[in-house]
Amino acid sequence: MTSERPQPEHPRPRSLTDPDAFDVELSRAEALLRTVEHHRNLARAGRILQIAVPVALLSLVAALTAGEGGTTAALVFAASAAACAVTALWAQASVIAPLTRSAARDEGAMVEIVNTLREFLSSMDDNGDASRYRLLRVRVERFPMAPRNLR
Known part of the structure; x- marks a missing residue:
């Protein structure tokens, strides 16, 4: 009985065995991480404005x-409240x-790239x-293991 190693579901690209190619892919993932963080921060600021602007306007x-x-x-x-609601829905x-x-x-x-890199890193000496x-x-190790899917 021979013991053959099972083949991975997704074959690893040979280019990642080159340290420079690995570094290029890691840099790509880092750029995606910066983009994700930037978009999440903008969305968070938008949500804050969705609340703060109507409260300030209605108070005024x-x-x-x-x-x-x-x-x-x-x-x-009532007209001001309706305008605030429409604006908040539009912003959303x-x-x-x-x-x-x-x-x-x-x-x-990003997670897909990094998980592939993690596989290579664990087998790399x-x-x-x-x-x-x-x-x-x-x-x-800075990257999440799976998408957070936080809103």
Whole structure:
């Protein structure tokens, strides 16, 4: 009975055995990580503005219409609230949701690249360059194992 090693589902590209090719792919993943973080920060800022702007505007409207008659103040406040709601929905659909989708897509690509790199790194020895090997390990370990899918 011969014991053959099972073939991996996705064959490893030969180019990653070259340390320079490995470094290029790792740099690509790092660029994707920066993009993901940037898009998530923009989406987070957009969500904060979705709350802060309407609260500030409605507070201002309430303060300005405090001396007005009850019906006029209520109509102005209702119109302002409706405008805030429409603006918040627009921001969600046209700014925040696309940023979130883009971050999720890029994060998936990044995790796929890094998981492939992790496989190679675990089978790679330091080939006499222990400091470079340790640096590569530290760089790879910064990445998540799977997409976070946080909104």
